[in-house]
Amino acid sequence: MGRGVKITDVSVVVHERHLPTGMPLPPMEMAVLRIHTDEGIEGNTFISPPGPNVTDQILQQVKPMLLGRDPLDIGAVWHDLWARRRSMHSTVQGYIDVALWDIAGKAAGLPIHRLLGTVRHELPAYISSWVHGDSATYAEEAAAYLDQGFCAYKLHPPTQRRMLRDERGVTIADDIAACELVRDQVGGEYRLMLDSAWAYSYPEAVTVGQAIEDLGYYWYEDPLPADDIYGYRRLKQQLSIPIMATEMSEGGVYGLAPWIVQEATDFLRGDVVIKGGITGMMKIAHLAEAFQMNCEVHDAYNALNNVATLHVAMAIRNCEYYEVIVIHPPEQYDTAHFSYGLTEPIDIDARGNAHAPTRPGLGYDIDWELIDASRVAELR
Numbered sequence: 164m165g166r167g168v169k170i171t172d173v174s175v176v177v178h179e180r181h182l183p184t185g186m187p188l189p190p191m192e193m194a195v196l197r198i199h200t201d202e203g204i205e206g207n208t209f210i211s212p213p214g215p216n217v218t219d220q221i222l223q224q225v226k227p228m229l230l231g232r233d234p235l236d237i238g239a240v241w242h243d244l245w246a247r248r249r250s251m252h253s254t255v256q257g258y259i260d261v262a263l264w265d266i267a268g269k270a271a272g273l274p275i276h277r278l279l280g281t282v283r284h285e286l287p288a289y290i291s292s293w294v295h296g297d298s299a300t301y302a303e304e305a306a307a308y309l310d311q312g313f314c315a316y317k318l319h320p321p322t323q324r325r326m327l328r329d330e331r332g333v334t335i336a337d338d339i340a341a342c343e344l345v346r347d348q349v350g351g352e353y354r355l356m357l358d359s360a361w362a363y364s365y366p367e368a369v370t371v372g373q374a375i376e377d378l379g380y381y382w383y384e385d386p387l388p389a390d391d392i393y394g395y396r397r398l399k400q401q402l403s404i405p406i407m408a409t410e411m412s413e414g415g416v417y418g419l420a421p422w423i424v425q426e427a428t429d430f431l432r433g434d435v436v437i438k439g440g441i442t443g444m445m446k447i448a449h450l451a452e453a454f455q456m457n458c459e460v461h462d463a464y465n466a467l468n469n470v471a472t473l474h475v476a477m478a479i480r481n482c483e484y485y486e487v488i489v490i491h492p493p494e495q496y497d498t499a500h501f502s503y504g505l506t507e508p509i510d511i512d513a514r515g516n517a518h519a520p521t522r523p524g525l526g527y528d529i530d531w532e533l534i535d536a537s538r539v540a541e542l543r
């Protein structure tokens with residue numbers, strides 16, 4: 164592909180995501196973004212959940228500005244979409260960017276991380292729990308994935324049920340008990356993290372932080388909401404455990420400057436969906452690098468964006484882990500859901516290492532048979 168290549172069409176295939184029985188989630192709509200070119204190369208990513216705003220904005224606002232354009236002008240498109248952020252859902256930029264990088268890789272005949280500048284070909288993966296009701300479930304889950312070779316485990320603790328299911332009776336005592344039992348289960352050396360996903364008030368955040376410091380946890384993620392930079396700044400002064408904020412912070416790379424200058428987080432954090440695609444995440448990782456900080460990549464909500472995140476992780480040095488969030492029926496400890504919609508699972512070996520994709524573009528094939536079987540519509 165060279166000069167004169169053009170984007171000829173953009174479409175969105177909406178389908179139902181089928182889940183195994185017993186999953187703690189309702190069925191949900193997913194979608195496949197398709198960007199077509201006049202050379203027959205197609206760029207993709209998954210959109211989940213699609214939502215009318217995102218799909219409509221892609222087809223009505225973004226598509227007219229993409230038609231006829233060179234798909235390799237990825238940086239120019241990124242800035243054009245950023246300039247329209249007042250009228251566009253923040254994820255739209257990320258979805259378009261990933262699909263354009265997929266085209267670029269396929270056009271070059273190379274995996275995307277090769278175009279970004281490969282730093283490594285494997286990266287340790289950790290298991291990121293779903294939200295459970297009791298401590299024993301976390302402990303069993305951590306043990307099961309330790310046996311499978313995963314090198315770290317992160318809890319999303321019981322207090323998230325206050326937000327997710329309006330269970331007001333869950334307290335930080337439940338969270339601390341879960342963290343203690345998991346530590347007892349896996350032993351003192353195994354790496355553990357806690358991701359409280361904005362669940363705490365400031366006093367709660369201090370109490371839990373002190374407890375997991377004593378338990379030797381490695382990082383303390385999102386104890387306070389992302390709009391509380393002042394609270395994070397105070398919390399960092401109270402605790403010695405490294406604090407990870409900014410997963411859901413607004414403003415992409417530009418929104419992270421105050422977090423750094425106010426010393427409100429020890430890590431930067433993001434994924435390709437929320438933080439402006441592969442382009443956005445590379446900018447954020449490089450910003451972190453300038454301050455000797457790590458930029459830990461976040462699970463990106465669906466399989467193809469998890470693959471996109473994996474390419475980023477292979478092209479930066481300052482990311483320690485690949486996050487694998489697991490949602491499964493009770494006592495079925497497998498990571499199948501993480502690769503839903505692909506013809507083969509994302510490559511994580513028996514030692515818990517995720518491997519760099521080796522085929523052109525994103526490097527994983529969409530399971531069109533699965534998607535076509537539950538296809539709702541292809542929107543244009």
Ligand SMILES: [Mg+2]
Binds near residue numbers: 358360384385410
């Ligand atoms: Mg998180």
